[in-house]
Amino acid sequence: MRRTKVADAVRAEAPADAVLIQGWVRTRRSSKGVHFLELNDGSGPETLQVVVDADLSGAGEVEQSATGAAVSVEGALVESPGRGQTWELQAREVRLLGAADPEVYPLQKKRHSDEFLRSIAHLRFRSNKYGAVSRVRSTAALAVHDFFRERDFYCLHTPILTASDCEGAGELFKVTAQDPERIAEKGYSPEEDFFGKRTYLTVSGQLAAEAAACGLGQVYTFGPAFRAEDSNTPRHAAEFWMVEPEVAFAGLGEIVDLAGELLVFITGRVLSERGPDIDLLSRFAETDLSRRLESVRDQGLHRLEYGEAVRILEQSEREWTYPVFFGADLQTEHERYLAEEHFRSPVAVLNYPREIKPFYMRENEDERTVAGFDVLLPAVGEIVGGSQREERLEVLQRRMREMGIDPADYEWYLDLRRYGSAPHAGFGLGFERLVMFLTGVGNIRDAIPFPRASGQLEY
């Protein structure tokens, strides 16, 4: 018999005589004549109530089917006489697939803290909250691909291993094929290493995506990035996934539009496909979640100039720890004020002072700002950073020298400006931060299945 998923069973339109359900026991309630099992199989946040009469042959198996056990039940899907559920499964045959000793099984039929669940990351897929987060993450990931596919972008795989050590995005992980013992003995010699040069894990696929866009037109990457920053915050991970579109012949305005549309598209998809999970997360993670997601889906992105942002901050009543003036980078306190209090919505800040942004952002006509932008989210902070890219060879070379970067290390990147240089623009979106926004979880380590952070490499 083919397995019926719990999510489908609880939405049945009619009774069914022969149904097979397989799942994990969330709770069991027993009285003298009858046992009740609630099963979840990951198909959604719902559980299906299974009724096992005590005189059923094989009811003994139920004795061992405590919270956490895997069971297989065949029976009839019938209207439930009890309150709290429409349908229930009247069991004809119950088989225990795998017991879970309740004395030691860590998950209980009660609410656990995020910290505890994180310490049993291999089992937390079976929890209500983390199960919902996992499903939302999957829906969001597939929505990314659907969004770009609808717009005729090419999906691009960029290298994980890289030799460029100064993309300006934090500390890099060093990679070597040499034995640590040998290095300790003889010192490290890049020439004798696997690639014959110093090797790192990528911090971004951007430079490669630029090359691809300047030929394919419009591309996006969706892959892992690595930062060896020893940053211990709820918003940073050492390994995370990034979505990086890059579009030829596009300017700042178009790429900001694209970021806003992407955000709206994914939010809408999650709302329509994962309603029950969003409802659950609204109860367990953040009460305001549904309303917030709906407002983003319907209203999209606010946008304002960096200069306006500075004026808003200067004119606010707030006392700032870090001073606000044209030329200062926006601190976390400023970003939070803009997104959480002033606009109460996602906001894109455009055209930052050139001194505080990387070399590849295109210099504006005013010669003091660059065509870059950040998208700030309430509670999550910066989720997108992007720009129109500097396509003028001389300007790019000058900017690199100004920022202490040797143009000789970027000959291939400069070639894109030497031959058929075209305006182009792109951005990077932190996928886990997006998942935080979509689910209301407060820590990035709960937005990715097996988080990696400094001092943490479990599983």
Added chain:
RNA sequence: UCCCCGGUAGCUCAAUCGGCAGAGCGGGUGACUGUUAAUCACCAUGUUGGCGGUUCAAGUCCGUCCCGGGGAGCCA
């Protein structure tokens, strides 16, 4: 990396001034004719994060390390 807070039963937490280590939930056993955070009765929870120190006496004070949380910086 810096600042602040924390680490006690499986989980969440309490323990006054340094003086017998506790509760709720979870678990076990039994009862109960359909429960749904089931209910009722009884039972057991332990290297108080590790190491060292002060003291007659340390969960409590001191040092140090580890881990977790919050904030900051860096950024996605």
